[in-house]
Amino acid sequence: MTLRHFQIFLYVHDEGGMTRAAEKLHISQPSVSQAIREMEEHYGTKLFERLGKKLFLTVAGEELLQYARHIAGLVNQSESAMQDFADGSPLRIGATLSVGESIFIPLLDRFRKICRQRVYSYIHNTATLEKALLNDELDLALVEGNIHSPYLKEHPFMADELVFLAAPHNPIPRTISDLSQMPFITREVGSGTRELFTRIMTEQGIKPKIIGTYNNSESIKQAVMAGFGIAVLSERVANHELAAGKLSKFDIPGISFTRTFRIVCHVNKYQTPALENFIDLCGNFDDYHRL
Known part of the structure; x- marks a missing residue:
């Protein structure tokens, strides 16, 4: 049995007849009939029976169907996997x-x-x-x-948690009211961090004093460590500085940044x-x- 036999078998089943299967495959109807006949001779049993104008699978055909679909699926997967290597596309x-x-x-x-x-x-x-x-x-x-x-x-x-960050030697705000007086260094508009920061500040009725906007977290951390202001960043990106004591994180009751x-x-x-x-x-x- 060849892959072509299994493909024709599946088309005959899915289309309900040899003529429509031949049309879909762009081959002649006698070629389809011959392929099915070869399969039935190979397995020694009928795979289809005709009721009216439509073909239906026999019990043996139903059993073969699951294997044919599995084979076709494996072929498709192998084609896709090999294409990754053939075209060199990253x-x-x-x-x-x-x-x-x-x-x-x-x-x-x-x-x-x-x-x-x-x-x-x-x-x-x-x-x-x-x-x-x-x-x-x-x-x-x-x-x-x-x-x-x-x-x-x-x-x-x-899940990811953002935290307030400040230089260890700088005064740390304790209330929402205190935050309104603090200079903030933020990410640029269009970043997810800036979007979440803006939404939470708006919900709390805070209009932050933004003194700097940077497009990377490293520059923000450096500015905060230098004492220019405070920031809100993912705790993951500040782990090393927090562990080394170069930055401090703090909480404000009623405010959390979870994303x-x-x-x-x-x-x-x-x-x-x-x-x-x-x-x-x-x-x-x-x-x-x-x-």
């Missing part, structure tokens, strides 16, 4: 700065060890990544900000085995990271 993965500065590199490192697929990585804010996904410039993005396009689908994979890192891709994006592997890796990141 998996294009984007990440926001918050993701990029905390978990992105460990994710890529783990992926490199379990998959031979080349990866092109791109780090920018949520708004820019959304545009790249819509323009098919990325296969997938890891974001924390809101996605607005109905043509993109999201899947949460990790979720999410996997985003186009609703029509075909998921290659490599892409599926990376998505699975994201979902199990905490388990892998503890290894």
